[in-house]
Amino acid sequence: MSTHLFTHFIPSTPLQAAMYFIEHKSGDATGMLPLLGTWSIIFILILMLYKIESYKKKEFILLNRIHEQQEHELDIQEAERRRIAADLHDEIGSSLAAIKMNLQSLRYSSVHDEQRATSLLELVDQTSQNVRRATHNLIPPHFETTPFTSILQSYFSSLDSRGTIAFHYYCNAYQHHFTSRQELLLYRIVMELTHNIIRHAKASEATVQILFCPDYLEIMVEDNGIGLPAAFQQGIGLTSVHTRVRSLGGQIHTDSGRCGTTFIIHVPLSCEHAC
Structure with a gap:
């Protein structure tokens, strides 16, 4: 050649x-x-x-595929939450309402029976409230029209009235930088971290701050509990938090010890690449 x-x-x-x-x-x-x-x-x-x-x-290309797969998994989770919320509302909620009506229509032969029925009615009312609360946690009402910060304010106000942990919630002036879907992800992040405090932290006090800064949104969740066990750091709940933060193009920092746990999350306000 x-x-x-x-x-x-x-x-x-x-x-x-x-x-x-x-x-x-x-x-x-x-x-x-x-x-x-x-x-x-x-x-x-x-x-x-x-x-x-x-x-x-x-x-x-590989990172884009991973991101798309994570987005698909989050969509599946939200669809499943909506299905469970609908089942709770339609089936269990309706059944409790029917039980209450039947109890109220009964005639009692003694004062003792009436007192027992009153106790049952109180139990039905309490269960109905728990079902409504669970449904609210699964699908926040009016999320398309209500800022996620206002929904969180309502949630933490209800925790203060019935919980053993003193939650302090603070948010500066709300700014509409995110889509409804992105705000739902932010809501899920805060709720998951809050539920971890309630279930596992053994804390007496916790603070949740939502701060709109010029270039980013800062979420800080801290408690004075026993710290974050290693087993929970790899759990489904915190894994979903990390996935949602990445989906929003943000970063998360965790500091945990014997004096409590602090999560600091930064999400860019301009996240056109996210979601």
Whole structure:
């Protein structure tokens, strides 16, 4: 195979230059060596840059696929929450209402029976409230029209009236930078961290802050409990928190010890790439 045919199949500028010098300057091979060495280095550098760029493109495609898969999983979770909330409202809620009506329509032969029925009615009312609260947690009411900060304010106000943990909630001036779907993710993040405090922290006091800064939203959740056990750090709840934070293009920092746990989350206000 001639050198012309070889360069036809491998159209490399450095290689073509080298072949030219080999054909036309073969009498002075010693003088060509520095030039050939320079072109060889340039060729290797170009090849390395091309491979690096190719790897970056592949990594970008892979990260996009992972992001799309995470978004799909979050959509499935939300759809399942809506289904469970509908079942709670339609089936259990309706059954409790029917039980209450039947108890109220009964005639009692003694004061003792009436007192027992009154106790049952109170239990039915309490159960109905628990069902409504569970439904609210699964699907916040009027989420499409109500800021997530207002829904959280209502939730923490109800916790203060019935809980053993003193929750302090603070939010500065609300700013509408996020879509309804993104606000739902932010709501889920705060709720999951709050539920972890209620279930596992053994805390007496907790603070939740939602701060709209010029370039980012800061969520800080802290408690004075026993710290975060290692087993819970890899649990489903905190994993979903990390997934939602990444979906919003944000970052999360955790500091946990014997004096309590602090989560600090930063989410950029301009997150066109997210969700």
